[in-house]
Amino acid sequence: MVKKALISGITGQDGSYLAEHLLGLGYEVHGMVRRVALEDPERRVGRISHLLDKIVLHPASLESYASIFHVISQHDFDECYHLAAQSFVAESFADGFSTMATNINGTHYMLTALRELRPRCRFYFAGSSEMFGRVKEVPQRETTPFYPRSPYGISKVAGFHLTTNYREAYGMFCLSGILFNHEGPRRGFEFVTRKITSTVARIKFGMASELRLGNLEARRDWGHAADFVRAMHLMLQQEEPEDFVIATGETHSVREFCELAFAEAGLDYREYVRIDEKFYRPAEVDLLVGDASRARKKLNWQPTYTFQALVREMVQADLKAAEQRLEAKP
Numbered sequence: 001m002v003k004k005a006l007i008s009g010i011t012g013q014d015g016s017y018l019a020e021h022l023l024g025l026g027y028e029v030h031g032m033v034r035r036v037a038l039e040d041p042e043r044r045v046g047r048i049s050h051l052l053d054k055i056v057l058h059p060a061s062l063e064s065y066a067s068i069f070h071v072i073s074q075h076d077f078d079e080c081y082h083l084a085a086q087s088f089v090a091e092s093f094a095d096g097f098s099t100m101a102t103n104i105n106g107t108h109y110m111l112t113a114l115r116e117l118r119p120r121c122r123f124y125f126a127g128s129s130e131m132f133g134r135v136k137e138v139p140q141r142e143t144t145p146f147y148p149r150s151p152y153g154i155s156k157v158a159g160f161h162l163t164t165n166y167r168e169a170y171g172m173f174c175l176s177g178i179l180f181n182h183e184g185p186r187r188g189f190e191f192v193t194r195k196i197t198s199t200v201a202r203i204k205f206g207m208a209s210e211l212r213l214g215n216l217e218a219r220r221d222w223g224h225a226a227d228f229v230r231a232m233h234l235m236l237q238q239e240e241p242e243d244f245v246i247a248t249g250e251t252h253s254v255r256e257f258c259e260l261a262f263a264e265a266g267l268d269y270r271e272y273v274r275i276d277e278k279f280y281r282p283a284e285v286d287l288l289v290g291d292a293s294r295a296r297k298k299l300n301w302q303p304t305y306t307f308q309a310l311v312r313e314m315v316q317a318d319l320k321a322a323e324q325r326l327e328a329k330p
Helices: 013-024 035-039 047-049 065-075 089-093 096-117 151-172 194-204 227-237 254-264 292-300 305-330
Strands: 004-008 028-033 056-059 079-081 122-126 172-179 211-213 244-246 274-275
Touching: 004 013, 013 028, 013 047, 028 065, 035 096, 065 096, 065 274, 065 305, 079 096, 096 122, 096 151, 122 227, 151 172, 172 227, 194 211, 194 254, 194 305, 211 254, 227 244, 227 292, 244 292, 254 274
Parallel strands: 004 028, 004 079, 028 056, 079 122, 122 172, 172 244, 211 274
Antiparallel strands: none
16 A cells, blocks of 8 residues: 655655655655745745656644644545744844744644544654753753753744654654754755855856855764654654654764865865855754654664765755856856
8 A cells, every 4th residue: 555645745845755765765745835835936936846757745834723624624644744944043033023923823723633633643743852951961862851042943943842742642653853954966055065066156157256255163963864864754654653853973073064065166165155244053052963763763863974075965956056047047
C-alpha cells in the first residue's frame, strides 16, 4: 500500500528536499501552502516547481485551525512532517508576536487536528538547535537542557513540549527532530550562509562590491539539508517515538565559511567583507555543536556532505544563477 505523507512548509528548503526524498521512496506526497502560493506559483513555489506534477498541494494557513482541519479531513495520512514556521532568527527579534503566534499556535493546530481526525498518523515536529541557546554543555545532545536566546528559539521549545505532551497524554506517535543548522542551494537569501554565497556570485560578476556581516566569529554546526531530511523520515519509521539530535558534530565560524566561499570563486574574502554592527543579534547563542551519536546508532544515519562540499555546492549554484541572469539581460 502506498503511504501518504503531508508536509507543511513544502515550499521551503527542507520541504522541497523532503518531498523529493519521499517521492523517491514511493510515497504519495501532499503539501500545505498559503493560498497566495497557488495564485502566484512562479514566485512562491520555485523550489518545488519541478515536482508540481507529482505532488498534491492544499491551501491552508498556520494561523487558521479551520483550514488545517479541512486539509487533514480530506486524506488518511500515514505521516505528517510539520516544517512550516517563521524560521529566521533575526526576524523573530523584529516581530516576536507573529513568530510566537505562527510557530506555537500552528504546531498546536496541527497536533489537535491530527488527534481529532487521524490519531494514528505519525507526526514529526521540526525542532531546532536554537532551543539550546545559552548552552549548558558542549556538545548538545537529547538530554541537554534548553535555554533559548531568541523568540524563535522560545517558540520552538514550546512546540517541542507540545509535541511531547501529545505523545504522553494521548499516546500518539509524535516526536521532534532537534536539527542543527542545515543549508544548501535552496536556502533563503536572508540566512547568513546563502547571503554569503549569493553575494560572492554578485561580486564575481560585478553586481556587488562588498558583503556586510555581523559576528564573523560566531560558530555553527552546519550540515546539508538533503542529509537532514533523510533523518526526518527515518525517525518516523522507528517502533517507538523518540526525539533525536541531528548534526554533523563539527563546528565552523562564519569567517571560515566566508574564506571558503570567496576562495571557490577565486576571491579573497578580506577584500570584500565589512563588519556591520546592525547584523549582531541582541542575544547571541553560545557554541552550538550537536552530538548525533544516538541517531547514528539507532537510525543508522550519518551525513554524506562535508562542510567544504556544502560550501562548494552553494557557491557554484549561485555563480551559475548569476551568470544566467546576466545572459538573460537584453
